[in-house]
Amino acid sequence: MLKTLARSCLAATMAFGGLAASSMAVMAQDKPGGIITVATIGEPNTLDPMAATGDLLGMVTQHFLETLYTFDKEWNVTPLLAADMPEISDDGKIVTIVLREGIKFHNGKTMTSDDVVASLERWLKIASRGQLVADKVEKVEAVDINTVKISLSAPFGPLPALLAFNNSAAVILPKETLAEPLTEFIGTGPFMLKERRPDQYIQLVSFPDYKPLNGDADGFGGRREALLEEVRFVPVPDANTRVEGAVAGQYDFAELLPVESYDRLTGQTEPMLTESFGWPMFIMNTKQGVMTDQDMRKAVQSLQNSDDLMLAAFGEERFFKVDGAMYPEGYVWRNEAGVEAYNQGDVEQAESLAEKAGYDGEPIRILTSRQYEFHYKMAQVLDAYLKSAGLKSQLDVVDWATLVQRRADPALWDIFITHSPFLPDPALIAPLPASYPGWWSTPEKEKLLTALNTETDLEKRQAIWSDIQGLIYEQAPFYKVGDFAALAAKSPKVEGFEASPWPYFWNVSIKQ
Amino acid sequence: MASYVLKRFTGMIVVLFVVATIVFVIVRIAPGDPAAVMLGPDATPSDIAALRDRLGLNQPLLVQFGVYLGQILTGDLGDSIFLNMPVLTALGQRAEPTFFLTLFSILIATVIALPIGILSAYHRGSLFDQASTTLAMFAASVPSFWLALILIQVFAVRLGWFPVAGYGGPDTTLLERLHHLVLPAVTLGVVSSALILRFTRASMLDVLDDDYIRTARSKGMAETPVILKHAFKNALIPILTVIGITAALLISGAIVTETVFGLPGVGNLVVSAVMRRDYPVIQGALLVVAALYVLINFAIDMLYLVIDPRVRF
Numbered sequence: 135m136l137k138t139l140a141r142s143c144l145a146a147t148m149a150f151g152g153l154a155a156s157s158m159a160v161m162a163q164d165k166p167g168g169i170i171t172v173a174t175i176g177e178p179n180t181l182d183p184m185a186a187t188g189d190l191l192g193m194v195t196q197h198f199l200e201t202l203y204t205f206d207k208e209w210n211v212t213p214l215l216a217a218d219m220p221e222i223s224d225d226g227k228i229v230t231i232v233l234r235e236g237i238k239f240h241n242g243k244t245m246t247s248d249d250v251v252a253s254l255e256r257w258l259k260i261a262s263r264g265q266l267v268a269d270k271v272e273k274v275e276a277v278d279i280n281t282v283k284i285s286l287s288a289p290f291g292p293l294p295a296l297l298a299f300n301n302s303a304a305v306i307l308p309k310e311t312l313a314e315p316l317t318e319f320i321g322t323g324p325f326m327l328k329e330r331r332p333d334q335y336i337q338l339v340s341f342p343d344y345k346p347l348n349g350d351a352d353g354f355g356g357r358r359e360a361l362l363e364e365v366r367f368v369p370v371p372d373a374n375t376r377v378e379g380a381v382a383g384q385y386d387f388a389e390l391l392p393v394e395s396y397d398r399l400t401g402q403t404e405p406m407l408t409e410s411f412g413w414p415m416f417i418m419n420t421k422q423g424v425m426t427d428q429d430m431r432k433a434v435q436s437l438q439n440s441d442d443l444m445l446a447a448f449g450e451e452r453f454f455k456v457d458g459a460m461y462p463e464g465y466v467w468r469n470e471a472g473v474e475a476y477n478q479g480d481v482e483q484a485e486s487l488a489e490k491a492g493y494d495g496e497p498i499r500i501l502t503s504r505q506y507e508f509h510y511k512m513a514q515v516l517d518a519y520l521k522s523a524g525l526k527s528q529l530d531v532v533d534w535a536t537l538v539q540r541r542a543d544p545a546l547w548d549i550f551i552t553h554s555p556f557l558p559d560p561a562l563i564a565p566l567p568a569s570y571p572g573w574w575s576t577p578e579k580e581k582l583l584t585a586l587n588t589e590t591d592l593e594k595r596q597a598i599w600s601d602i603q604g605l606i607y608e609q610a611p612f613y614k615v616g617d618f619a620a621l622a623a624k625s626p627k628v629e630g631f632e633a634s635p636w637p638y639f640w641n642v643s644i645k646q
Numbered sequence: 647m648a649s650y651v652l653k654r655f656t657g658m659i660v661v662l663f664v665v666a667t668i669v670f671v672i673v674r675i676a677p678g679d680p681a682a683v684m685l686g687p688d689a690t691p692s693d694i695a696a697l698r699d700r701l702g703l704n705q706p707l708l709v710q711f712g713v714y715l716g717q718i719l720t721g722d723l724g725d726s727i728f729l730n731m732p733v734l735t736a737l738g739q740r741a742e743p744t745f746f747l748t749l750f751s752i753l754i755a756t757v758i759a760l761p762i763g764i765l766s767a768y769h770r771g772s773l774f775d776q777a778s779t780t781l782a783m784f785a786a787s788v789p790s791f792w793l794a795l796i797l798i799q800v801f802a803v804r805l806g807w808f809p810v811a812g813y814g815g816p817d818t819t820l821l822e823r824l825h826h827l828v829l830p831a832v833t834l835g836v837v838s839s840a841l842i843l844r845f846t847r848a849s850m851l852d853v854l855d856d857d858y859i860r861t862a863r864s865k866g867m868a869e870t871p872v873i874l875k876h877a878f879k880n881a882l883i884p885i886l887t888v889i890g891i892t893a894a895l896l897i898s899g900a901i902v903t904e905t906v907f908g909l910p911g912v913g914n915l916v917v918s919a920v921m922r923r924d925y926p927v928i929q930g931a932l933l934v935v936a937a938l939y940v941l942i943n944f945a946i947d948m949l950y951l952v953i954d955p956r957v958r959f
Contacts, residue, residue, distance in 0.1 A: 535678030
């Protein structure tokens with residue numbers, strides 16, 4: 135009997151041990167694994183995405199701070215912390231958002247409508263994109279524990295896109311952590327912030343209580359899973375060091391590499407090209423100086439040869455596209471309105487338009503910086519073009535901090551150079567509001583922009599946008615130069631990564 | 647001696663006050679707005695104005711200067727606009743990499759420069775002397791970033807002996823972090839060795855012709871103690887001065903090397919602060935660097951007393 139008992143105990147122990155082992159094996163498979171090191175172009179100025187803009191800030195913080203909505207791979211707005219798309223009343227003035235239930239913050243608290251209301255109120259107050267809509271918001275209130283209502287004085291079509299954007303983002307934070315400035319960065323994301331040592335690393339670890347959406351991943355939307363144990367963002371301002379670090383295998387991902395390093399990315403890394411990553415533009419000062427005259431602006435517009443400009447800036451054709459539409463293929467906002475005025479390279483027409491404008495030889499001041507080397511290269515070509523048409527030009531090359539200050543003063547420049555990613559909604563395009571340097575404001579444009587912002591039907595908004603694009607080429611407040619690609623490097627050990635303008639590392643794993 | 651120390655201390659205070667004033671004025675004269683940089687390219691003029699108010703940047707300059715001086719007197723260098731921490735904390739975080747980088751660079755520079763400089767002087771005019779002069783010229787001429795890139799290519803990328811850049815992560819030990827400093831220290835050490843080598847040679851040449859050296863030799867003393875015990879000891883004062891100045895310059899001047907190697911040192915901090923117009927960090931960091939510079943010079947002067955008993959202050 136004792137033997138039987140002993141055998142039974144042994145069998146039970148072995149069974150239990152086997153069960154425990156298989157459970158541990160399953161748990162080990164489900165438990166996030168691996169650390170990925172991401173080399174970034176620098177250190178974000180803050181970790182508060184409401185307090186500042188900047189792609190780097192959005193890229194880092196989107197891992198631990200989430201918004202009510204986000205974008206799928208077609209750049210449609212899709213729910214993230216919201217349970218569904220917002221319910222908009224017939225008059226467009228009441229926006230009701232039902233929240234997903236059981237969403238945990240990284241401090242263990244459950245998200246409620248009070249947190250959402252407080253976060254949105256802060257966003258409306260301090261975020262530059264929140265302020266685009268703030269004057270139209272009458273009230274943000276909690277209807278019940280899981281429902282929020284936004285009352286508007288007038289319909290505002292871009293609101294869902296603004297609530298989805300990770301730049302100047304309407305992130306949802308616990309109400310009690312909202313301070314000025316923010317000192318705790320507690321969100322709902324699949325990763326949480328563990329430590330930040332400025333100029334050294336930002337350490338994110340997986341959040342075990344993250345509640346992903348059901349279904350599959352879809353761009354930034356859909357299911358998000360922290361398959362990695364840790365994501366480390368390491369600032370590496372020197373581009374060549376990012377390249378060498380990727381080649382040596384020190385970095386699993388390195389962003390924004392010089393395109394001329396493409397062929398070097400071998401060995402322990404491989405190149406990743408994101409086509410149509412962004413577009414450079416020449417913004418004209420319509421408020422003061424020589425560019426206030428529309429014929430002068432059209433003279434400058436007609437001079438531009440985008441083939442030359444993009445080649446000078448990006449070196450090889452595989453890294454850019456010459457395309458006059460404000461949105462590339464694949465975006466619902468793409469249209470061809472006005473593009474016959476793009477890439478003309480017509481010196482004679484420019485001379486004729488300048489004469490019509492009564493150009494008196496005043497130097498056209500081009501404000502640029504070497505912060506982005508491609509800005510500077512395009513500025514040099516623009517300078518040459520202006521001179522070829524008999525126009526005097528002056529190249530003012532300053533550091534970025536000085537450029538940002540100077541471009542706010544209309545007395546100090548005539549053309550400045552900047553760039554933008556392709557934004558999910560045209561209402562977000564920086565030079566459209568009259569407050570943005572360039573200060574484009576005409577009755578036609580304001581009427582169309584108001585229509586774009588108040589219309590909620592997508593098809594109608596597409597038609598309005600087409601009219602705006604046509605107006606851009608007709609009034610020439612800015613000139614889109616082309617589309618450029620971005621080069622990154624990724625280790626072959628990294629799996630599940632999908633290229634996007636703001637790289638993300640959920641649903642990404644690393645082979646051990 | 648006590649009056650000398652007091653005089654030096656008073657002088658240090660005056661120097662620091664002048665540095666503080668000059669830095670305060672220069673950063674505010676320079677174009678560029680920290681609020682605009684902080685808020686990013688899409689900020690509206692009203693956002694910028696509101697932030698400037700919050701940061702106290704719209705107050706009259708005299709008021710800002712008064713606040714700044716008052717903070718310094720209480721040991722408070724203010725808070726970084728961008729890093730969301732006190733300036734002293736930011737400097738503290740960078741103290742370790744900067745300290746060890748400076749120390750290792752000086753050690754490497756000294757190990758290269760002293761023996762070669764001594765032998766060069768001893769064998770003046772020889773092939774060795776000419777070769778060492780060429781080496782010194784190379785070390786003085788080579789851009790530090792070029793040398794850094796070569797070292798990265800060979801020792802980090804191809805051989806994999808050292809990391810390419812950075813100063814380790816959250817779980818790295820001190821030894822691993824110091825391992826990250828080897829290539830940057832070699833870069834700075836080689837570049838810094840040129841001046842020390844030339845000074846060593848020149849200083850030794852001055853001393854080797856002196857009467858007491860001839861006396862020591864005529865008494866039958868072996869060459870090695872003649873050179874090392876008598877000549878080198880007497881040649882040490884100007885050499886120490888150069889080493890001290892080099893160390894002081896390295897504390898904040900290693901910016902190119904820090905950038906290429908991605909090191910979070912004081913130089914990197916200052917340049918980032920300048921690019922972003924982080925006024926408190928610029929002011930605080932430069933004040934601390936100036937203070938260290940003065941202290942190092944003072945320490946060198948005290949070392950003179952130890953080396954040469956004839957020196958009196």
